[in-house]
Amino acid sequence: MIDMTFTDLIRKLIDERALVTVGASGNELHGMVTAFDGEQKVLTFKDKGEGGSWHFIPLSSIRSIGYDSSVDGVFCYIDLFKK
Incomplete structure (x- = not known):
């Protein structure tokens, strides 16, 4: 996708219910972004693990987002x- 903005990406992840990995090196959560609050600048993430916790991730905690769409x-x- 050419010229994708952050807003475009978040909408796409929510609409497609795409699998998203949060974290790194053994402390990863797998789930999906379910909402974005632009006013509070927070992503809502639903963990697919046992118990399925909800996580509210402030944008200020995000170092980077990687996205790849392939066959x-x-x-x-x-x-x-x-931290």
């Missing part, structure tokens, strides 16, 4: 700043 499907990861 194998959509892959997205959200890398967070380490």
Whole structure:
């Protein structure tokens, strides 16, 4: 997708219910972005793991977002700043 904005990406992830990986190096969560609150600048993420916790991720905690769409499907990861 050419000229994709952050808003375009988030809408696409929500609309397609794409699998998203949050975290890195063994501390990863797999799930989906279910909402974005632009006023509060927070993503809502639903963990697909046992118990399926909800996570509210402030944009200020996100270091980078990677997105790839291929014939194998959509892959997205959200890398967070380490605290």
